[in-house]
Amino acid sequence: MWEDLHRELSPQGIDIVTVCLDVEGIEGAEPDLAAVDEVTHIAVVDQTHVIDELFGIVNVPMAVWIDEDLNIVRPAEFAWPGDREGAGAAQLPDDLPERMVDMAQAAGQIQVDRLFFGTAVRDWAQHGARSNYVLSEDQVVAGSVRRGQDEATAAAHFELGQALHQRGDIDGSIGHFREAHRLDPNNWTYKRQAWELASRVEGPLARFWQGPVPGQEDEWPYEGDWLSDITAVGPKNYYPEPVMPPE
Amino acid sequence: MLLSDQTVEPGEVFAAAGWEIKPEGACRGPVCVPLGEATTVQAIAQRLGMPLVTSDSHDLAALGPATVSGRALTSAVAPDLELPLVVGDGVWRLADQRGRRTVMVAWAPW
Structure with a gap:
């Protein structure tokens, strides 16, 4: 999914960089990467959760926008690469353990606008710094998560x-x-x-x-x-x- | 940031955390925090609101991030970042993205 978005937006000057967060390295991510025919986007691994601290990542998937001058123009926020519904809406196998059924139902109740990110990033691709989704420095800092x-x-x-x-x-x-x-x-x-x-x-x-x-x-x-x-x-x-x- | 040797030079410690020690203070992008008489790692960390947590059973300590803005970001200037590539060899540096727009996506297999 992220690969598809990268292929769509890269000609317009936007690169998708995926950062796999896992203390134990990339092994757990291999099934996800193997599912992509050919990975053309930049894929990296963060084994010490350094981006949590540097950018205020507090969940996954979340994304940060960074402009051509290496300024953050949107702080970390929920990001979904497609227009699919969430995991809770998927057809579940009959033999799924009860806990997984309950988790899927809870996931289906997560109230996020899954279309927001795609709409916003395509607007940025088209309008660049003039996009309404590009934030000022004060908005970027204030929009990052609280850290006391x-x-x-x-x-x-x-x-x-x-x-x-x-x-x-x-x-x-x-x-x-x-x-x-x-x-x-x-x-x-x-x-x-x-x-x-x-x-x-x-x-x-x-x-x-x-x-x-x-x-x-x-x-x-x-x-x-x-x-x-x-x-x-x-x-x-x-x-x-x-x-x-x-x- | 992990500190396995707490006698390390403050400039080195705070550079690794994205802060440059200058005559006017500890600076990150356009933000500078005056340091006054603070010269040690512990004193500078206190000025930046960076908590120091030690491990009881190991000779290790971790310096938490700065809290001067009350938010995760102190400024909109993206910090230095270097991470190993999963596809291909070597490392990726955020600095190499200068001139391109970047959407950095955090995901996990769990």
Whole structure:
């Protein structure tokens, strides 16, 4: 999908650069990349979530617009490359585990305008800096996610958690991930990454499970999981609101 | 940003975090934060609102991002970024995108 958008917009001077966020590297992304016949866009991997800190990425998929002079002209916001409906609208296999059915239903209730990004980026392709979707510097800074001491401290804990995980100190990493989740509960990349690392589910659904194995809830090391957390905060709060253009 | 050696030069530490130490203060794009008498990593970090968190069991510390704007971004100037390519060899540098418009998309397999 991102590859298709890159091929459409590249002749108009816009490059799509995809950044795979995963502490464990690119291995988990290989099925997604293999599904693309030929990758012509720039695809990179971020094993330390550096773009979370630098650009205010708090969930995926999110995108940042950067102009020809390397100025950010739209801060991190929900981005969807096509006009497809969300995962919750897809036909589900009959043999899907109950948790995955519940997750798909919750995902279907996430209230984001999936057409906004495509409309906006095509307007930028056509009108460049004159596009109504291009924001001023003040709007870009104000439109980036909130970062006070709690969020910044969460970022430091998350970075330590990653470092300890990569050094094999799993218990130590979990302590820092839990603290990151407590201090910045709106950062879903911190949660989703840690939950994925803790997953004990086998098979192709493992990377989407994001919670305890049924019957083994006592072994789950986190306060929350994807299904309980999105239920608690409400699907409409899953992504930050985009900065809308003037009427 | 990870600090495995807390005696490292402040200029090096803050450059890696996107801040240049100048006579007028710590600067990122058009934003400069006066540093006064602050010269150590800990003191400069405090001026920039960057929390320092240490690991109890490892000789490691992490410096959180600056909080001077109260938002994730301090200015609209894109920070330096260099990441390994997944398709092809080598690294990609955001600086190489100068002259092209870029949509940087974060995604994950999970």
